[in-house]
Amino acid sequence: MSAVREVQITFDAHDPDRLARFWAEALGYRLQPPPPPFASWDQALEAWGVPPEARNSKSAIVPPEGSSGPRVFFQQVPESKSAKNRVHLDVRAAQGIEGGAALEALEAECARLVELGAARVRRHEPGEELGSDGYIVMTDPEGNEFCLD
Structure with missing residues (x-):
C-alpha cells in the first residue's frame, strides 16, 4: 500500500x-x-x-x-483560460441541510460570492440528475468553474 x-x-x-x-x-x-x-x-x-x-x-x-x-x-501565468475546467472544486455550502432549506442556503452563498466577484452560471434543480439534491454552477473572478452544493 x-x-x-x-x-x-x-x-x-x-x-x-x-x-x-x-x-x-x-x-x-x-x-x-x-x-x-x-x-x-x-x-x-x-x-x-x-x-x-x-x-x-x-x-x-x-x-x-x-x-x-x-x-x-x-x-x-500569461495566458487566459481557454476551455472548460477538467477538474473543479465543489464548495459544500449546504452540508447537512435538506429540501428547500438547502437550496435557500445555496442561493444565499451564491449571492455572497457574486458580491466578492464570482459569476452565477446556472442552477440545477433537485432530481435533474440522478442522485442530485440540486446545485449551482459558478465561476470565480477569472472564469474557473466551481459548484455550490
Missing part, C-alpha cells in the same frame, strides 16, 4: 493576489502568513530581492488554525 500524500491545489491566474483573496473568503481560509521573522509578505519579498513588478506572481491560502485541508496556491 502506498503512503497517503499531502495535496496542494494550484490555480493558474492573471492576478494571484485577487484570486487568493476571493478563494480565502469562499472557503473560510486565510492568506498564508509570511515565514518568520517577517511581519509581512512585502517585508519578506523586499529582503529576498524580489522586484516590485514580480511581487504578485504567487499567493497561497491555508486553512485557519486548528483546521485541516489542502493549501491552495495561485501562480501567475
